[in-house]
Amino acid sequence: MTRIFKALATGFLLLGLAPAALAADWNVDREQSKIEFEYLRAGEPTKGIFAKFSGYGTFDPANPSAARMSLSIDTTSIDLYDTMASAFATSAEWFDSKNHPRVEYQLTGLEPLGDDVYRATGTLSLRGESKPITADINLVVDPASAKAKGRLEVVRADYLLGVGPSAAFVEIGPNVIVSFDLLARPLK
Secondary structure, three states, X not given: OHHHHHHHHHHHHHHOOOHHHHOEEEEEOHHHOEXXXXXXXXXXXXXXXXXXXXXXXXXXXXXHHXXXXXXXXXXXXXXXXXXXXXXXXXXXXXXXXXXXXXXXXXXXXXXXXXXXEEEEEEEEEEOOEEEEEEEEEEEEEEOOEEEEEEEEEEEHHHHOOOOOHHHHOOOEOOEEEEEEEEEEEEOO
């Protein structure tokens, strides 16, 4: 870990930047970001996106374990590229958007793994269930932007997604792979 911090410090010096120059509060740029997911429906890979989300956070390269981020996803913005399927996904048996209009993610820290890769630790809250979740992400930060890209696996049963009678008629795989490509800008 010492090697990583020395490399960061050397890089900052070469760029003429002090680490404090990159410590900042950030706001996710939704227009330049995307949250996608993939799951199995009747054994076939199927994709979807969330069109509406917002997020903000703090990151100091000198102290990645203190990084924090809040990401809020509007469950009614789910798009499965099929109008009926998208509407069904917001029903009580799936996201239950009427009672749970948001999926919330809270980052509680980052662990540097090297080469701009970090292990992100946080909590995912969905349908009233909150569970710890970790994912390895690629994070590149400069004075004008922070770019985070990664994937995480969500076990549907952990969040009661796909409960009820429709489960007997719609064959959905047990896991959902969520991919994110987020661009954040410093708050001014």
